[in-house]
Amino acid sequence: MSRKNYGDLKPPERLLLGAGPSNIDPRVLRALTLPIVEHLDPYFTEVMNETVELLRYAFRTNNRLALPISGSGSAGMESAVCNIIEKDDEAIVCVNGFFGERISEMVQRCGGKSIEVRSEWGKTIESELVEDSLANSNAKAVFIVHAETSTGILQPLKKISTIAHEYDALLIVDTVTSLGGCELSIDDWGIDLCFSASQKCLSCPPGLAPITANEKAINTIRSRKTKVQSWYLDLSTIEKYWSENNRAYHHTAPILLVYALREGLRILYEERLENRWARHKENIQMLVEGLEDIGLEIYTDKAHICPSIAAVKVPEGVKDEEVRRRLREEYNITISGGLGALKEKIWRIGLMGINSNRKNVVLVLEALKSALKKEGYSKSN
């Protein structure tokens, strides 16, 4: 009997200007193919120590605990939720997009009570609403998304941080799409626990979720009445594997992805955070102006556009899928459609990490113009 033939992988060379993953820095790719060593090899533990230091730099924190969870950004999210939330705990979950919904779902799966503070998708969360909810609950934590990947809104955090702490609740922040691209300062802003992902503004492959927690968050974990329900995502034991002293085996880290993350973070360290933030801000501004020049309407509240991703409305009468197909097939460029209720309603264009540059802005605008024209759209529509 003849067997199926599986050919060589030959992926197309796409420019990834969607909601992530972004393209990978060539230096990171090279790091990825260096010789693998064991997960407790003295060479690797040194790499781990440096990765922790570089993560502290990226997060702007002096937290002892800063490490990558071995999974996607959602694994980081679940780790943040399940380490803090026990059965019957109350938590405020700010929901103004797809990923806020996901946090709320996770809180419930941990047996917690998710008290949702909602705003319209594409708008920021009002701090007054958070305060109301805190005043009327015994919430242990406030969960909020810094850069909502589903809408491109950037959430101001300082005021909500102050309020959360007045009510003795932890502030827990999703920075999946902001870390390394948007201004973020864990310690200055009073963020107690924070998770992110490797494949967005850090220009690394997907598969790791950086996380950091301060002593207050760690004490909350230490004073739990029950064990963390997830063994795999239990920060107390993962931390032991990542700590310089008394290191103990937990699971086999994705060693090559850690090489890659260290390199991605080193690139960020060399460029410096402030320069990276400025670059992202400048390029998204140029993109937004270009999109408006085409006649497209920005979906997100313009006062709070995220420097790493912009969302525009799909114009009346234009087919979302067809435009994205043209971009992909005619230009090898991918942008993202909308999630959930925003399906076919918006496009999301990401300029993340290495992809945030003027060349890509020009390219995606020209490609979009051409695809829109072929789909019958003109500015006067």
Added chain:
Amino acid sequence: MSRKNYGDLKPPERLLLGAGPSNIDPRVLRALTLPIVEHLDPYFTEVMNETVELLRYAFRTNNRLALPISGSGSAGMESAVCNIIEKDDEAIVCVNGFFGERISEMVQRCGGKSIEVRSEWGKTIESELVEDSLANSNAKAVFIVHAETSTGILQPLKKISTIAHEYDALLIVDTVTSLGGCELSIDDWGIDLCFSASQKCLSCPPGLAPITANEKAINTIRSRKTKVQSWYLDLSTIEKYWSENNRAYHHTAPILLVYALREGLRILYEERLENRWARHKENIQMLVEGLEDIGLEIYTDKAHICPSIAAVKVPEGVKDEEVRRRLREEYNITISGGLGALKEKIWRIGLMGINSNRKNVVLVLEALKSALKKEGYSKSN
């Protein structure tokens, strides 16, 4: 203020003959650096479909559900446990090593009652004991480790499978160290749910945990009274992302690791399972004979030595750490020490995937001889 300088990564070229990870096939490394595309790109979904087919081949199964969990082998383990076990469910957990203990811990963290069937480490689990436990409980499942990485014992499964099914319990098997190296036949052996890892006999980087479940296991999941406590490891929704029809976004898969896994599985498919199993068996036999020639004592019950890993006792008066340090520093070879109660008591030598070859057997034996001699050991000891 001067800033710390982070240099280029320059990992040593180690030969990894420990308990895993093993060295990575050069073809897999090349696949790892191919251009990344998005997690829902039509090119990637095709790669996913082929990966599913190749996983079915590797597992010898016609199960619809066969996919890699986005995490280490322990994430695969937790996914198997938390999808099946609900609060107050009883489960038989066979414990004859470190990883059986881990399963038992996970069952408890899911609110389940773990009924442990124990045997001495390094010995197989007696099927009679499993039957006794099944007769005296309402166990929903029997968890057992096929190849205990901590001791190198290979567990016969067919009889326990028959017994489990007589009592209407699912058979759930850890094949982390056996998949792709030791004879394994999911459908023929009646295994209902099975998880593994990418970095052992598949010679891929760590970071993925192949898993497969038959309809009986899936029906058990479908008839749960409560949601799976882990959102990230929920097979019902992960399966939707991996299924050819009605594919829906769940999380961003570690795309490059999936490229790598497909290539690792393709290499296995080309060599064919039967040839791979024979190669592993032959080389471990040669290793075991060589170890006995040096005068070392095999730790594991010799009738059930795992073809991918062998455990020997550290001889009286020899320092475990010193010997391993010499192997590492003088030969760039790593082997593993013992876990838990076996710390400093045994060495574990793995011959997995690409690393299972005659050259490595000769090398590790000669290096070990030399290190032992320098540490004052002689055969007559």
